[in-house]
Amino acid sequence: MKQNYYRPLPECLTIKESEIEGLGLFAKKDIDKDINLGISHIFHVDFENGYIRTPLGGFINYSDKPNCKIFMTPDGYNLITNQKITTGEELTLKYNLYNPTKP
Secondary structure: OOOOOOOOOOOOEEEEEOOOOOEEEEEOOOEOOOOEEEEEEEEOOOOHHHEEEOHHHHHOEEOOOOOEEEEEEOOEEEEEEOOOEOOOOEOEEOOOOOOOOOO
């Protein structure tokens, strides 16, 4: 019987040391453009600055030439690839700390 396990990240991603800063998100396999990887930030009035980061939001590093973008939903932000990402490539996002940029 197959067990159901909690996975904080999609199966196509992993967290490891980054050349950009600390730890980062990396592709375990090729990921196509325009793939919704999941929720990166959740809105709630009780959280500092109005949101909390999920593992997707907490480990993605900044780049002036990002390969991902965020899409605002009523519940928070989703992380979406804006180009094809190859195996081993770090996922990046252009953001303002504590003020995610609206698409």
